[in-house]
Each structure stands twice: as structure tokens, then as C-alpha cells.
Amino acid sequence: MGMNETAYAKINLALHVRRVREDGYHALETLFAFVDAGDVLTAQPAAQDSVTTLGEFAGVLDNPFENLVARALNVLPRPQGLGVTLEKNLPVAAGLGGGSADAGAVFRMVEALHGLPDDWQARAAKLGADVPACVLSRTHIGLGTGTEQVEVEDDLAGNPVLLVNPRVPLSTGPVFKAWDGEDRGPLPQGPASQIAREGRNDLEAPAISLCPVIAEVLAALEVTNPWLARMSGSGATCFALYDSPEARDAAQAAMPQEWWTMAGRLR
Structure with a gap:
């Protein structure tokens, strides 16, 4: 049985850069929001994991080892493989968290099929600072490098x-x-x-x-x-x-x- 998941485009409604931390990363305060459109992932159960990329911006993702869909599959334990097709509609290196959104969609698909491990947030954060936010794909405040999530009153849904x-x-x-x-x-x-x-x-x-x-x-x-x-x-x-x-x-x-x-x- 196949399943579809949208990798919702991430936007930063506000992004305040506060200081450089001791680890070299910047301390950020951001208001994440997500658009109801983006890349589209289709998955089928398979003997082993695979990723096929198509769509307008597929040609940019020519290095399979840097593809966040494949990397997300690698960090999530499962009893069976997934054959994933990624329709790349979002431009790359564009401030939309495209790769992070793709990874977030993989986490949601695996959650629906098998559930996620208790440490899923740490696994997501290792893939990229925006990935935990993209797993949730809802309006919230991100702190630290963006990985700490704080609830906010969301009066912008549907805008x-x-x-x-x-x-x-x-x-x-x-x-x-x-x-x-x-x-x-x-x-x-x-x-x-x-x-x-x-x-x-x-x-x-x-x-x-x-x-x-x-x-x-x-x-x-x-x-x-x-x-x-x-x-x-x-x-x-x-x-x-x-x-x-x-x-x-x-x-x-x-x-x-x-x-x-x-x-x-x-x-």
C-alpha cells in the first residue's frame, strides 16, 4: 500500500540572530510557519530503502549521500524498507528548509507505519537544525540553533x-x-x-x-x-x-x- 506525504515549505516569519555561541553556532530566535504546499513524497514498502527524485528541481540533488530523504531513512529503525519517490517542487538553497522538510515528511511517514523511536528529536536534529521543526510542520517558536520548540498562539492558520x-x-x-x-x-x-x-x-x-x-x-x-x-x-x-x-x-x-x-x- 502506497502513501503520500507533503514536505511543507518552511518559512521564518521572524528570525532574530542574537549571538555566536561557544560551539560556534549562532543563537537564534525564530517564528517558524509552514505553507500547505511543497515537495511531495510517495512511499511503498520495499525489501530495501531507495530514493527516486523527480520534479523541477530534481537535477540539483545529484549527490545521493547528501539527500536528506536517504539520510532520514538511515537514522530511523524499521522492520522493512521504503521505496520513496521525491517530487522536488521547492528550490534548493532557498531558505525554505526544502531538504529539512523532505526529511520531516519521511519521519511522519515512518511514524504512521511503525511509530518513531523515543529519541526521534535528537535523531532529527543531527540531520539539520530545521528538521525537528519540519517534522512538526506547524507554527511555533524555535530557540537555540532552532531545535528547541516553544508553543505560540497561532492566529495565522489559513492566512x-x-x-x-x-x-x-x-x-x-x-x-x-x-x-x-x-x-x-x-x-x-x-x-x-x-x-x-x-x-x-x-x-x-x-x-x-x-x-x-x-x-x-x-x-x-x-x-x-x-x-x-x-x-x-x-x-x-x-x-x-x-x-x-x-x-x-x-x-x-x-x-x-x-x-x-x-x-x-x-x-
Whole structure:
């Protein structure tokens, strides 16, 4: 019996970089949210694990040892293998947690079939800082390197959202290196909508310094009258939140044809 699971696109409604920790990682405070669209995984029971990748961005994942679907399968004990097909709809190195979302979808599929080990969060965190959040795929605050989860009042479920990427990959490491090191303060308090409105993305300026077209994406979104437009993660994807699906769809139609876009709602 086959099963399908969506790897929901991750966005950071706010991302505050506080300081560099003793282990060299940055202490982060972020408000995670997830879009009701993304990559699609299909799985069938099999004698041994396998991963087949197709879709618009499949060609970028040419190293099977770096594929987070395969790595997620490797860290989860099961009585039988899974043959997984990954439809790669999300751009790679885009600030959407695409690989982490794929891994999160694998965890959910294995949970449905066999349950997860008690230490699943530690196993997920070893794959990447965003993976535990992507297993949950719901709005919450992430602390530490993003792996510590804190509940938040979610008043944004169902909010129309537009994702836009200029089709320029941007690796996380150089963006953090370009951050100016200034601690601009903690996340605001309150429900998700208030944190999003009053928060910021501290990686926006360093990302724009490396990838100037991000500023063009944000400017193009601002003129479509969203109630919030911001870069996600370390870029280069930006998102905009709208009061209605009609406003979101009109904004999507107004974006340059060569940019990648995805319309949806927050989960």
C-alpha cells in the first residue's frame, strides 16, 4: 500500500540572530510557519530503502549521500524498507528548509507505519537544525540553533501566502558570515501575528549584500499591498502575507515570469 506525504515549505516569519555561541553556532530566535504546499513524497514498502527524485528541481540533488530523504531513512529503525519517490517542487538553497522538510515528511511517514523511536528529536536534529521543526510542520517558536520548540498562539492558520524566489541559490554559511554581529534584541511577545509584524529577519541585509536581487523581490512584493513581506531564513526566497486569496493570486500574476512562485496558505 502506497502513501503520500507533503514536505511543507518552511518559512521564518521572524528570525532574530542574537549571538555566536561557544560551539560556534549562532543563537537564534525564530517564528517558524509552514505553507500547505511543497515537495511531495510517495512511499511503498520495499525489501530495501531507495530514493527516486523527480520534479523541477530534481537535477540539483545529484549527490545521493547528501539527500536528506536517504539520510532520514538511515537514522530511523524499521522492520522493512521504503521505496520513496521525491517530487522536488521547492528550490534548493532557498531558505525554505526544502531538504529539512523532505526529511520531516519521511519521519511522519515512518511514524504512521511503525511509530518513531523515543529519541526521534535528537535523531532529527543531527540531520539539520530545521528538521525537528519540519517534522512538526506547524507554527511555533524555535530557540537555540532552532531545535528547541516553544508553543505560540497561532492566529495565522489559513492566512494566504505567496512565496517568491529569483532562482538564485544562496548557501546559509556565507550569509551568517556576512552578518554584522549586532544583537538587535529578542523576539516580540504575543500571538504569531504580532511577532511576525513586530519582528524582523536579521539575515536580510547580509543576504542582500551577497544576492542583491533579493531587494528587487521584496520591492516587487511590497507594491502588491501585503500586510507583511519579508525574506525567509537565509534567503533568497521571500514571502508575502495577504488578507485574501484574491490579493495573493493577483500578486503572483504580477511577478516576473522568470521568478519561481508558489501560492498557498499557512498551516
